Amino acid sequence: MTLFKYANEIIEANDRSKLDTLGTIVRDLxxxxxxxxxxxxxxxxxxxGQIKLLHNHEIVNGIRELEEIYNYVNRMENIHYDAMMNHVVLATGLVLNYSTKVIKKPDKVFNYEFQNLIVILLQIMEEKDRTYNKALNEIERVTKLIDDELLDR
Known part of the structure; x- marks a missing residue:
């Protein structure tokens, strides 16, 4: 994400001296x-019937919450994939030689339309990052609850 933010800054500043750097970042989109x-x-x-073995409702609710987070992660991955296949591949293929990472049409990269593409991808990736972190936190929370439950037995 940091590189994509940097690409956005390069385009915003219209800094064409960093075209080589931008070419590498654009390919990674x-x-x-x-x-x-x-x-x-x-x-x-x-x-x-295994759910009956869990007497701690916090663990049960944590597992249920984790399922909801996983489903949301799947949706975000699908959104990211669709954006990439339907927009990014088309847009980057018109301006970049993938093999050499050389931007062939700088004017098409240094415009608001291409910048919007990067910003939208950043928004998707930031949401994915938040969701993955939420899943990790929930996994840690449920794992601790399970560990505590096992220690109490």
């Missing part, structure tokens, strides 16, 4: 993470 969770931990535990 097509990178994305892929989190694809298919299972449903909570539902599986309910259907199998």
């Amino acid at each position: 097509t990178n994305y993470s892929d989190f694809d969770k298919h299972g449903n931990i909570y539902e599986t535990m309910v259907n199998s």
